[in-house]
Amino acid sequence: MRAVGGTEGYAEDAARLVRAYESVSFADLHGDLLPMLPPPPARAVDIGAGSGRDAAALARMGHAVTAVEPVARLREWARRAHGGLGIVWVDDALPELGSVRGTFDLVLLSAVWMHLDEGERAAGMARVAALTAPGGTVVLTLRHGPVPEGRRMFQVPAEEVIGTAAAHGLRAVQVRRTADLGRRPGVCWTRLVLRR
Numbered sequence: 140m141r142a143v144g145g146t147e148g149y150a151e152d153a154a155r156l157v158r159a160y161e162s163v164s165f166a167d168l169h170g171d172l173l174p175m176l177p178p179p180p181a182r183a184v185d186i187g188a189g190s191g192r193d194a195a196a197l198a199r200m201g202h203a204v205t206a207v208e209p210v211a212r213l214r215e216w217a218r219r220a221h222g223g224l225g226i227v228w229v230d231d232a233l234p235e236l237g238s239v240r241g242t243f244d245l246v247l248l249s250a251v252w253m254h255l256d257e258g259e260r261a262a263g264m265a266r267v268a269a270l271t272a273p274g275g276t277v278v279l280t281l282r283h284g285p286v287p288e289g290r291r292m293f294q295v296p297a298e299e300v301i302g303t304a305a306a307h308g309l310r311a312v313q314v315r316r317t318a319d320l321g322r323r324p325g326v327c328w329t330r331l332v333l334r335r
């Protein structure tokens with residue numbers, strides 16, 4: 140099996156993690172974003188889709204959704220749990236995303252970016268920008284605080300994301316610090332909305 144940087148610890152813990160991810164809803168996490176998202180039907184890609192919670196919510200809204208998830212146990216669980224919605228599941232990973240074709244009106248990177256090291260973040264932003272259609276929107280969330288055991292995670296400041304995004308033609312239109320819905324000690328989030 141190939142090793143994908145950033146996925147450390149996910150396969151081993153997949154059963155517990157899918158329960159945790161599905162215990163919150165897209166509306167709880169991202170509901171206030173709806174006015175900033177492209178109207179359906181738009182082309183959306185959820186990168187690092189995990190249990191498929193957000194991909195499924197976007198598909199139910201009427202978007203054409205591609206979901207990218209490199210961890211087979213998560214991807215297969217998600218495919219079964221959210222079948223019948225027309226989601227296209229892809230086994231691929233940042234930064235290359237070599238088998239993701241075309242451009243998207245919405246690129247979602249929920250709780251993924253801080254798993255990438257510095258070089259992967261630089262290469263990944265170039266790829267994300269190339270996947271974003273002109274006028275398209277990127278939503279990227281960053282987790283801050285303690286790193287769960289067995290996981291690879293970096294402390295990534297929002298300013299770094301804003302800078303690399305700008306260098307690739309993605310302008311930050313909203314940056315918000317948000318609380319952790321799971322109330323984990325010391326954990327908080329930044330959510331960035333970028334526009335091409």
Ligand SMILES: C[S@@+](CC[C@H](N)C(=O)[O-])C[C@H]1O[C@@H](n2cnc3c(N)ncnc32)[C@H](O)[C@@H]1O
Nearest residue numbers: 144145146160187188189210232233249250251
């Ligand atoms: C904290 S989970 C978030 C899952 C989902 N996006 C959510 O918000 O519930 C992080 C996800 O990123 C994926 N991931 C880690 N490294 C990745 C990489 N290099 N490329 C793509 N996805 C990656 C993991 O497999 C996992 O599904």
